[in-house]
Amino acid sequence: MSVAVLVVSERVVGEVPDVTFELLGKGREIASALGGELAIAVLGHQVGELPFGAADVAYVVDDPALANYAASAVEAALAAVVEAASPKVVLMSTGTVGLDLAASLAARLGAPMASYAVDVATEGDTVVATSQLYGGKLLAEVALEGSPAVVSVIPGSFAADAGRVGGAPRIETIAVSLDGAGARGEGVREPEASGVDITAADLLVSVGRGIGSKENLELVQELADALKVPLAASRPIIDQGWLPKPHQVGKSGKKVKPQVYLALGISGAPEHLEGMRSAGTIIACNTDPKAPIFEVAHYGTTVDLFDLVPELTERL
Structure with a gap:
């Protein structure tokens, strides 16, 4: 065959x-x-x-x-x-x-x-x-x-x-001659360790591209601090250098399974969903009602995160 x-x-x-x-x-x-x-x-x-x-x-x-x-x-x-x-x-x-x-x-x-x-x-x-x-x-x-x-x-x-x-x-x-194959890898560099272990958290606040700029991360960080939980992120935030690699959720980051996953400004690309779809309760905030994140979310809102997050932080 x-x-x-x-x-x-x-x-x-x-x-x-x-x-x-x-x-x-x-x-x-x-x-x-x-x-x-x-x-x-x-x-x-x-x-x-x-x-x-x-x-x-x-x-x-x-x-x-x-x-x-x-x-x-x-x-x-x-x-x-x-x-x-x-x-x-x-x-x-x-x-x-x-x-x-x-x-x-x-x-x-x-x-x-x-x-x-x-x-x-x-x-x-x-x-x-x-x-x-x-x-x-x-x-x-x-x-x-x-x-x-x-x-x-x-x-x-x-x-x-x-x-x-x-x-x-x-x-x-399969025997193949690779002597003339060109460049060879010299090694693999792992990202520097940090004090954050998003895989161990029972509750995660996670932020995506919808945050707009690095300066706006402080808004979401205040919410995470009020909840006493780590701040996680989708790949675009990491690629921009706004947060270190250990904070990344997804295929090329870490798989997490908290009891509650609060996704703010995250569209829900398959790479990201692979890393968090097993969370006990997924709560999503995205202004686009057709965002893929709502296909896995248990609860969701299309209110602007810049209106929602300060209110949540104040109540906490």
Whole structure:
């Protein structure tokens, strides 16, 4: 049986992230529809024993050049795996590896590509992806003609449980020369530790792009101080440098599960929802009534946070 779907493991350091199992779960569904096998690509050095989840076959490239992440080396290794597997679909996450390599891999292969996908399906032998545009305000459905079709999926779009179902995949070791692959990674720098542990809080006040500017953070910080809880944030706040990395909730930040999660000015991108959707009670404040955050919130208001927060702080 030929390979129908190849899932690219998102692992850069540490454990295999949830999004890889999300892709394996969806990959199993697509592989069954296309009548082929589900494969996973594992790239690294001294990878050891890793969970391959629902995969039928694992293609492993183990090379010193992959000890630390470097786009050129990983792309060359991944291209070798695709050549060996000949999949109909390549699934990657819109994370470190997918953002860096999906487009360049598709160009290298001359393959059709869809990015920021929130769903992947089949119509006969054709792969159909549904992608977000304008931060999720529009969805575009596109049929990807040609093989392989490269699709980068937004983390949190699928359930991970189906992809965790373990089996005994056969291991295919791919030998590839990476001596001329270009730059090599020298190491990984972790963000500096801080005294904040947002994962341990029973209640979190979290702020997003709607706060407008760094100066306005003080308003929300006063509310968090009145509640005696940490201040968390969505990725745009961290990317702007307004709060340190340990405050970030989401796919590329931390997963939190407080009893109460107060989301202020957060639109609710899938990357963020992945990190907080398990909270006991989610309370959202966003002036856009169609913001995705309201799809998971238990309570919500469209009042302006600049009117709401001072009132809450005063009452507290």
